[in-house]
Amino acid sequence: MNLYPPEAAARHRAAGYWTGELLDAMIRRHAAATPERIAVTDRDRRWSYAELDARADRLAAGLAARGLRRGDRVVLQLPNVAEFFEVFFGALRAGVVPVMALPAHRRSEIGYFCEFAEARALFVPDRHEGFDHRVLAAEVRAAVPQPLEVFVVGEPGPFSPLAELRAPADAPLPAPPDPGDLAFLQLSGGSTGLPKLIPRCHDDYLYSVRASAGICGLSPESVYLCALPAAHNFPLSSPGTLGTFFAGGRVVLAPDPSPATALGLIARERVTLTGVVPPLALAWAGAAEAAGPDGPDLSSLELLQVGGAKLSEEAARRLGPALGCRLQQVFGMAEGLVNYTRPEDDEHTVLTTQGRPISPDDEVRVVDDEDRDLPDGTAGHLLTRGPYTIRGYWRAPEHNARSFTADGFYRTGDIVRRTATGHLVVEGRAKDQINRGGEKVAAEEVENVLLAHPAVHDASVVAEPDEFLGERSCAYVILRPGAERPRPVELKSFVRAAGLAGYKVPDRVEFVAAFPSTGIGKVSKKDLRAHQS
CATH class of the missing domain: 3.40.50.980 (Rossmann fold)
Structure with missing residues (x-):
């Protein structure tokens, strides 16, 4: 193959x-x-x-x-x-x-x-x-x-x-x-x-694993705390567990990522690095700040990687001092391209960008809606090709026709800006997708489940800002004429009972009489998001 x-x-x-x-x-x-x-x-x-x-x-x-x-x-x-x-x-x-x-x-x-x-x-x-x-x-x-x-x-x-x-x-x-x-x-x-x-x-x-381990300075003395699910691409390879094994270091598995568990393991096992999503990083920082000098000894921790979702500059400023370690921003995808801020980057770059690619042969294009290349500093669609970025999904020709250019560039769905130094700043997602604390929720999947409820005429799921998760989901629902309004918790239970993962269950449900529409009659999710209170 x-x-x-x-x-x-x-x-x-x-x-x-x-x-x-x-x-x-x-x-x-x-x-x-x-x-x-x-x-x-x-x-x-x-x-x-x-x-x-x-x-x-x-x-x-x-x-x-x-x-x-x-x-x-x-x-x-x-x-x-x-x-x-x-x-x-x-x-x-x-x-x-x-x-x-x-x-x-x-x-x-x-x-x-x-x-x-x-x-x-x-x-x-x-x-x-x-x-x-x-x-x-x-x-x-x-x-x-x-x-x-x-x-x-x-x-x-x-x-x-x-x-x-x-x-x-x-x-x-x-x-x-x-x-x-x-x-x-x-x-x-x-x-x-x-x-x-x-x-x-x-x-x-x-x-990808070998290059990541080198950039992050892993050695046989490295001790990596795997706090996110081990099958996730981020803790598996960036440099993650495989990078630690490659260097001959030790992997510590956390049964759950709670501050009590994770900070306790860092102290007990003398962990040197770990990678988490922004909500976890902030929860750990809050716990460490609250515990003060009487809390777990985190002095072994050298590097905290944060990725999987956008980290705000304000949050980034807080993490290093709270946990007593160096911060590294990570931006990558299971399809390939991985970016890191580097030890030699200045503080402003570490706090405000999501890093630069790991390979000299990573090709990065930032383009407009017509695939025309944009100058540095201008936000556009991220396209990439390189020695560890896939050329197509498995047995998915229709997806591949949409997600890859004829010459093999992957359309990531991210909106980014590229700085003069080649670092990327992630501005958001072009796709109709919710990034709930690093877990990706496809709005259409949840909408299709809601539409199966006997009281629901139409449903539209959008992201709304959340201080802890980055984004959370809100389901806007139009009821069938004459239907009795279900309680929001009933609709949430209905989604859960359909067999979807818990993180896909809408965080909030709001009933509306109609959806705003675009000029061609499509539901305007932009206007729905603006409607949020």
Whole structure:
């Protein structure tokens, strides 16, 4: 499967960006050189590089013994537990392709991923944050057309425990994949509500990880706190957990990102860096300020990365002093392009921009509505192409026709300005999408659910500012003639019951008689947003 045009792949190899190394090789390398060094800390468990490597081997052999072959897909929906990496690296080692689902996904999303990707297996926890994933797995397995094995971390219920998949230590390993092969599928939150799958290969993703680890100064002494869901692109690769493994450092998994948990782990495990979204960063800063000198010892923390949503300059000024560390702004996307502010950047640049690209061969265009290039300092649509930016979504020709130019530039949907130094300032989103604390909510997806309610004639979901989340969602609803007005909480429960993730449930519901319209009769979401009180 060619994920890049042959001439582009050859150019990236010749430039040294693509090295032909497999993603799981970083674990094998450190297991051989420093086998006793701790790779992962999960609550009271500590796995060395040797143990993680051996577990990945046994998982790879077990997948092969179950009949899974190179290129087969599995859906990985595990929270921040060490087994996440056991399954991830084991699948990669077998050439099996994980679909990187999030713990917050529910029946609608998991069912779609399993069916669309024709998944052979689903990996879930028994329970997470009060939700029984085994019930979800049973519903999904009953609904998809293909056989679906379910493996559970914890009490398996009617399914197989993960331990059952682990082959004996001396079991034969499957042949390794090719570095240009599809390694895993990430998720893109789109404005249409139809999840798109992002194909990543070993070559392109490892380059992004390696470059990120270098820019962020990771070393074997680095200790990374994974506070966001491990399957998210930001904590996975920017430089995240994989960058830490690449450098031979240690990953500390946070079971939840609350200030009490996260700050306690920073103090206990002597964490040196972490990456979070703006709402979490502000919550941590508030907790640290409130605790004062009697709070957790955060003196080990050197670098706080903030990304996933726009960080205001006012918030940025507060974070470094509150947490006693250096701030780095991050702007990236699972489709590819990653930007960081750098250690050598002046304070103004760090506080007011979202960084510059990691690769000398990242091509960035800022264009108007007609794809004409704009001068620096002018806001426009961001287009990008480079050695780790995909050339198309997986099995999505219609999306690809809209999202990529004929010469391979990805239309990110972001509105940005480029400074004279090449740094980007994110002004907003062109797509009809809500960025709720770093989680992307497609308005159309929520609207379609609301429209199924018997009392609802029409619905329009828009973003509204939120001091903590950055943006939250508001559903404007027109009722059917004669329908009894439901309480807002009833409509929220209706959306939740439809199987959508909790973060997609509207934060606010407002009933209106009509929607403002544009000159051609479309709902004017701009005017709806202006209507907000």
